[in-house]
Structure formats: structure tokens, C-alpha cells
Amino acid sequence: MRFTIAIDGPAAAGKGTISKAVAQHFGFAHLDTGLLYRAVGAQMLAGVPPVEAAQTLQADALDAAKLRSADVAQAASKVAAIPEVRAALVDFQRAFASRAGGAVLDGRDIGTVICPEAEAKLFVTATPEVRATRRHLELTAAGSSTDYATVLADVKERDARDMNRADAPLRPAADAVVLDTSQLSIAQAIAQAIAAISSKQQR
Ligand code: CDP
Numbered sequence: 001m002r003f004t005i006a007i008d009g010p011a012a013a014g015k016g017t018i019s020k021a022v023a024q025h026f027g028f029a030h031l032d033t034g035l036l037y038r039a040v041g042a043q044m045l046a047g048v049p050p051v052e053a054a055q056t057l058q059a060d061a062l063d064a065a066k067l068r069s070a071d072v073a074q075a076a077s078k079v080a081a082i083p084e085v086r087a088a089l090v091d092f093q094r095a096f097a098s099r100a101g102g103a104v105l106d107g108r109d110i111g112t113v114i115c116p117e118a119e120a121k122l123f124v125t126a127t128p129e130v131r132a133t134r135r136h137l138e139l140t141a142a143g144s145s146t147d148y149a150t151v152l153a154d155v156k157e158r159d160a161r162d163m164n165r166a167d168a169p170l171r172p173a174a175d176a177v178v179l180d181t182s183q184l185s186i187a188q189a190i191a192q193a194i195a196a197i198s199s200k201q202q203r
Contacts, residue, residue, distance in 0.1 A: 006110035012135035033107035041075030054088035111173035123172035
């Protein structure tokens with residue numbers, strides 16, 4: 001059985017948490033596509049030209065914990081605006097999406113560019129302040145001393161870059177269900193995501 005769930009949205013909207021829970025609920029595999037761009041961004045910070053980094057990326061061997069910093073996030077959104085970088089990552093994402101047994105992919109352009117035929121599409125969002133609060137908690141828990149104002153500025157800057165780039169800009173697909181999690185607990189957000197996807201499964 002093939003069934004693709006596309007989950008897009010701005011920085012720190014809770015896509016990761018929702019995607020993992022949705023994948024577990026349906027028994028599907030999950031790909032955090034942001035990690036691909038973060039890995040290329042990290043390599044750029046280490047001096048590797050981004051297009052070369054994307055073309056030689058070993059996507060199966062990504063170390064998520066090392067790629068979560070704010071510096072890597074900013075670098076990721078810069079390399080993500082380069083069309084050749086995006087092009088180099090398309091095949092891996094599409095192959096993952098069409099695997100037997102079902103797949104959940106989260107990112108920015110999954111419902112619009114990578115998997116426009118996905119059976120279920122969600123656009124997960126929240127206010128910039130709520131997203132920055134969540135990301136600040138996450139970074140603090142991971143040992144970072146970054147302050148809230150810096151995190152908020154980072155989130156807004158990345159959103160603007162991601163929404164305004166020419167290639168695969170961040171926007172909801174026309175047929176995506178928009179889920180605003182600003183006022184929702186994690187459990188409520190997950191329940192609403194599962195309900196929206198289940199309604200597509202039964203059609
Ligand atoms: O976790 P967070 O939402 O902060 O970011 P992420 O999903 O790890 O993505 C990091 C950056 O990669 C984003 O700011 C985008 O610029 C880029 N990205 C993208 O362009 N397309 C995707 N499908 C996923 C991420």
C-alpha cells in the first residue's frame with residue numbers, strides 16, 4: 001500500500017512532533033526533510049560548497065542531534081534557496097514518499113512540489129511568538145543559552161526567507177488542511193492531525 005502524508009509549515013510550528021506521532025499512529029515511515037537542508041547547511045558552515053554537499057549527501061546517515069542548532073537552521077534556510085541544492089534532494093524525497101507501507105514527510109514544499117499527489121496534506125502553523133517560545137524551550141533543554149528575543153528574530157527571518165524565495169517557497173498547498181496549533185496542546189494537535197488524515201483515508 002502506498003499512502004503519502006505531506007506535512008508542511010513554518011519554522012518550529014510543531015511539524016516534527018506531529019509527524020512522528022502521525023507516523024507511529026498509522027505505522028508509516030517518517031522523513032524530516034528539514035534535516036537534509038540542515039545537513040547541507042552544516043557542511044556549508046564547514047567550508048563545503050552547498051551544491052556539492054547536496055549532490056554527495058548521504059541522506060541515510062544524518063545525525064539529527066548535531067543539526068539542531070540555530071546556526072545550522074539559518075545556514076539551512078540559506079542553502080535551501082539555491083535551486084541546484086533543492087534539485088539534488090528531490091529524488092531521495094520522492095523515493096521515500098512512494099515506499100510501500102506508507103510515508104510521512106515533513107518540510108516546506110512537500111505538498112506543493114515534492115509530493116503534489118500526496119493523499120493527505122497538512123499545513124501546520126502557529127503565531128511566531130508561540131513558535132519561538134516552543135523552540136526556545138527546546139534549545140534551552142538541549143543546553144543552549146540563546147535568549148527568547150534571538151530565537152523569535154531567527155524564526156521570523158527564516159520564515160521570510162522561506163516564503164519569499166523563488167524556488168519552492170513556503171506556502172500551503174491549495175488542498176492542504178491548515179492546522180493552527182497556537183492554542184492547542186500537543187495532544188490536541190496530534191488528535192486533530194490524525195482526524196484530518198483519517199478523513200482522507202476513508203474516501
Ligand atoms: O525545525 P524547523 O521547522 O525549525 O526547521 P526545519 O524543518 O529543520 O528546516 C530548516 C530549514 O530548511 C528551513 O528553514 C527551510 O529553509 C529548509 N527546508 C526547506 O526549504 N524545504 C524543506 N522541505 C524542509 C526544510
